[in-house]
Amino acid sequence: MxxxxxxxxxxxxxxxxxxxxxxxxxxxxxxxxxxxxxxxxxxGIMRNNGRYSATEEAIALGAKELFEITDKYATHVNIDFPGHNHATIYNxxxxxxxxxxxxxxxxxxxxxxxxxxxxxxxxxxxxxxxxxxxxxxxxxxxxxxxxxxxxxxxxxxxxxxxxxxxxxxxxxxxxxxxxxxxxxxxxxxxxxNGEYGAFSGSMKLLKESLSEEIQKELNEKGCAVVPLPEELKNEEKLDIKVCQQYALPAFSNNIVLIDTGHAKLMSPFFNLEKLRLVPGFEGALIVDPYSGGKGNxxxxxxxxxxxxxxxxxxxxxxxxxxxxxxxxxxxxxxxxx
Ligand SMILES: Cc1cc2nc3c(=O)[nH]c(=O)nc-3n(C[C@H](O)[C@H](O)[C@H](O)COP(=O)(O)OP(=O)(O)OC[C@H]3O[C@@H](n4cnc5c(N)ncnc54)[C@H](O)[C@@H]3O)c2cc1C
The missing domain is CATH 3.50.50.60 (FAD/NAD(P)-binding domain)
Known part of the structure; x- marks a missing residue:
């Protein structure tokens, strides 16, 4: 063998x-x-956009084992949020x-x-x-x-x-x-800008550290889009993200959160002091990366x-x-x- x-x-x-x-x-x-x-x-994000047919194709070709698990451990199915349609989110x-x-x-x-x-x-x-x-x-x-x-x-x-x-x-x-x-x-x-590599595109917040309203929205809808105050909007950050297909203004003008078991924040990093100025995020805690206030x-x-x-x-x-x-x-x- x-x-x-x-x-x-x-x-x-x-x-x-x-x-x-x-x-x-x-x-x-x-x-x-x-x-x-x-x-x-x-x-956590699966089956969004063209990945739906990519997943079905792989399953039809015989590679079902891991997709069965990501489907089974989904927190939410068929949800839409900026740049993403009909996504499944695994826990x-x-x-x-x-x-x-x-x-x-x-x-x-x-x-x-x-x-x-x-x-x-x-x-x-x-x-x-x-x-x-x-x-x-x-x-x-x-x-x-x-x-x-x-x-x-x-x-x-x-x-x-x-x-x-x-x-x-x-x-x-x-x-x-x-x-x-x-x-x-x-x-x-x-x-x-020619620099090597790209920042990983998101970080995880402890869901329980957010306001009850945000937690409820995440648990019920799977995502929450919270507008940022004008002074915290930052379009430059979009250029450093890995996932250029999701580098949309919606991600610099808002905090986009997804329920992956934690609250996944779709930004490479976010200064914690500034994040805590946003209503609902006063007690926010970063889970991954631990230093996500500084980088990724x-x-x-x-x-x-x-x-x-x-x-x-x-x-x-x-x-x-x-x-x-x-x-x-x-x-x-x-x-x-
Ligand atoms: C914060 C973040 C959020 C993401 N969110 C999503 C998402 O929602 N949806 C999505 O589709 N994609 C997402 N991605 C991208 C996705 O996670 C990766 O593209 C994918 O998981 C990469 O898989 P991989 O197996 O190629 O590499 P990796 O996951 O990097 O695995 C490499 C493995 O090799 C091991 N390894 C390395 N060197 C050695 C060695 N010398 N000896 C032994 N072991 C070694 C490492 O420990 C690791 O376990 C995200 C990525 C990040 C960083």
Whole structure:
């Protein structure tokens, strides 16, 4: 039985592992933290706009497992808010456990606290990947799904410093580009002003820290659009966001909140003192990233050139998926690709 080693347990890593398992391989996921889903623990928006048909298409093609879970753990279905139509929102506080259970039930091995730092190669093939503690994990094929954010130095260089996001680089060590370790140069995204990378586009507030009216609206409708006082409107922020398709004035003129279990605020970061000047937000608390009053994580820093078989160019048995394989912006795309 061929052995497939998946490096990184985000949405892309979980989806790749499921596909490889269904194709008959022995599969292990190496994840540097103690959680699966990576950035999937902070997003939540599914099935909006063209992602509805993308989801249905993937299900029809046989990739139903993860979409069934995001549908089942939905807080709200078929809601509209600026830039988004007929969205389903999954509960980010509940989603990791059922995904982990599904992966384990399918007979996929998951090794947490397993940060890959290097590779052992013979010609153009990886023989083994090497963990931080020196352990070598051999395999026939390797799938890199390490995302495009981190390590901390990158958030400092291209952003406002480590904002203590869910990836928790200070605790678990930063992302390592495996394709780079194989000698393949990464591609880096650029913002409109030419700077590298882009700020992750949203943050989470503790729902209970908001006024009862806002909580009620979130619980009942799934979203709340609260107009900002004139002095707090800031259109410049739209340019630094990852999700350019949602960089609409509605997001700089209002606070747009979505109920993901927490209150997801559709802005890369928001000065806490200023936020608390807005009626209903007097006691607001930021949950993710912890320093979301100052900044957010920087993404799009590590994309591997690849062919249409998702193989990293120049390495015979290294495949890439998710953000590592292209400048994708969502959960749906890494699950599909
Ligand atoms: C704040 C925020 C909100 C978002 N909201 C939404 C949304 O509502 N809807 C939507 O569709 N998309 C959203 N996105 C985008 C979406 O979350 C990502 O595009 C997607 O989850 C990326 O998945 P991935 O598996 O490619 O990468 P990641 O989620 O980054 O996963 C990479 C994984 O690899 C691990 N890893 C890295 N290096 C190593 C190594 N060397 N060894 C072992 N493991 C390693 C990491 O720990 C991580 O678990 C949001 C993103 C952010 C940051």
């Amino acid at each position: 061929p052995k497939v080693v998946v490096i990184g347990g985000g949405w892309a890593g979980c989806a790749s592992a499921i596909s490889a398992k269904k194709a008959g391989a022995e599969v292990v996921i190496l994840e540097r933290t103690d959680l699966l889903l990576g950035l999937g623990n902070v997003g 980010v506080t509940k989603i990791e456990r059922p995904v982990r259970q599904k992966i384990i039930d399918m007979g996929i091995e998951v090794k947490f606290f397993s940060r890959v730092v290097d590779v052992e190669m013979e010609d153009k093939k990886i023989v083994a990947v090497i963990l931080e503690d020196g352990e070598k994990i051999k395999g026939d094929a390797f799938v890199e799904t390490t995302g495009s954010s981190g390590p901390m130095g990158n958030c400092t260089k291209y952003g406002n410093g480590c904002a203590m996001c869910v990836l928790r680089c200070p605790s678990f060590g930063g992302r390592v580009s495996i394709s780079s370790r194989c000698g393949v140069e990464d591609m880096i995204g650029r913002r409109n 994580s920087i993404r799009y820093l590590s994309v591997a050139p690849r062919d249409n078989y998702m193989r990293a160019k120049g390495v015979d048995n290294l495949f890439v998926a998710g953000e590592k394989s292209g400048f994708y912006v969502g959960h749906t795309e890494p699950i599909r690709i």
